[in-house]
Amino acid sequence: MTITGAVGRASLAEARERLETVIPSADLSALGGDLFSVLRLIDREHGLRRAVSDPARDGSDKAALVQGLLEGKVSAAALELVADVVRLRWTKPSELSDAVETLAVTAEAARAEADGRIDDLEDELFRFSRVIEREPQLRGALAGPGLPADRKSGLLDALLEGKVTPATLTLVTELVLRPRGRSLEGGLAEFGKLVAQRRQRLVALVRSPVELSEAQRARLAAVLATAYGHEVHLNIELDPGTIGGLSIQIGDEVIDGTIAGRLDDVRRRLAS
Template structure:
């Protein structure tokens, strides 16, 4: 988010942090996701509640009448704050609430000491979907009923991943909000990593890295970027040798395939 929306997001996050401490975080995430779905379906309502020309107290009252008694106090206060501030685009209102839903889910996973599991599972699920065309079609087909997608995800993931992972994947599949599934998983993965204020690095290697190699690479990246780094490692024989690291907007490429491609570019130039 940029400009006005960035400042508004910070204000909503501050209120969210103040009220979320005593809440059931998993339920809070579900409630915020449900409000996001409501705003996405009811475009007129979303535009009305994000209209900067309307008085903030008037918009807050509408939100209270709409949601009071239907969601928890923490969810209600978060939404009321969100509709009371000003957004650059009406869509930023729903995007901010979804973001806080992910934060609530990640906080629950952290409280259960499963945050690392969630990061790894989101990454691995993305790779599974990318390599299985039938599964990708079943999960992204707009004509497929929501209930069928939920049932498929439940059969695939229940008992095999952290509850938070299933919650976040379900949100992305059922409510893609214009994103590809792979892009949404990457976005949510970064938000989960941010719960510990660390970066995410996607590492591609021709062979599986040993734990010692992973620790050394993570330590080097931590020193280079000044923050803890979570490694998502993908074995890809196409790299031939060496490894590549994609972190933030940087690409560190030591692969043989990368060197060959660089030589080709130079010769073509």
Template sequence: MSGAASRASLAEAVERLEAVLSTADLTTLGEELFGITRLLDREPSLRRALSDPSRDGEEKAQLIRILLEGKISEPALELAADVVRQRWSRPRELADAFERLAVIAEAARAESEGRIDDLEDEIFRFGRVIDREPQLRNALTSPRPPAEQKRELVGALLEGKVTPSTSRLISEVVTDSRGRSLERALEEYGRLVAQRRDRLVALVRTPTDLSEDQRTRLVAALSAAYGHDVYLNIEVDPGVLGGISVQIGDELIDGTVARRLDDVRRRITSG
């Protein structure tokens, strides 16, 4: 992302995606987002209309809804509407954002299946195979075979040998590298998967929603403490009664009033 507006919008889009992951069908979300990427690549006038900074965000959201309603799932449609509401420095960067969201969605799918390490390793190993097999590389990068034929070739090569997410990501870069070399596209996808694998997710329970400033400070504190990027999943729970609790993996950092009251009750009953 070259423009400051696009970088900020991409960060917002990724955050919106994270909120969608808990309700979306992860077996289809990546493909739906890749489909939007292909649509925007294929239709430059649409790409310009949806990234035009002079147009109202709600107008752009309504346009994408009209185009895609009934064709993709509701979570994917709402995410797409949120993304086009943002400001993008260049029309191309809107399509780039959808591609990145698609890769992250596939990484999240592999993560949910406990196979994100496999996904990262399989993308890397496929890149090495391409390096060693020039005939295979030529078959996959030649402009002559149609995309469907290339997709069938990838399916024949990988079926039963890799995760479904690996197969989908490799099929995408083989059928539409979006102007990059096959090697570079695989490296970019591998990097995004690695970022997903290395991050930490913090479940935060709080009686009221946190402000943007509070979220920023909490992320900074947790990232510094754990030495990793931390993503917040916020759960608003009035029963917390004040303070917050933060759970990262098996570790619970509990500073809530409810926890302190429970501690007092235990002391009283045990006495």
């Protein structure tokens, strides 16, 4: 879901700014779902996706096309936002699809934020990713081709409904039913990053051999926030293999203070 071209990145930034102007007055219980509906439409109808992402076509014509198709089928806020998005310049059709998905996930994050539950959303996405890693049968049922979509949706409802935020259920269901070429774990990680960006904070994966107390978590988050100049959200993973100390990963950077990490470093030095 990463848009790499300069033109696409600029358009995505503008689309996200437009979303922020829509959020305060939108029905957030509907906005994300409406945007996911639009995403499904343009992913399914390749001719439509090419037409509304064509950089040579007038933006007003593209906006009129989607307005004619979507009028009365999605909320006014979603329709207004999608019309604005197709007016922007996209160098290839997949950029438009990825941008709409980004907006849909961000809208769900805003929904959780408005409910005071954005921390829960982050934690639930992370914990669910760890559950499916530990439960290969569950992962196979959700990610494999064996179960039809309605059975997968029913399984997710049985597992999660009433136990997680509505935004979590929406995002996980979307990934399971429409992975868009990603693994389930990869999609959860991407969505988790977008939720973290909603709070403009970094995400640290912390591996520890023992559970950390609330006081220890708070101190670690404060130290990392000072070091990186951003609020840092901690995802804690118990890992007896670390032996002692902590392993902390933020983006591509790994801070390894574990005994196991130091032993691996000694082995690498001896082998070189």
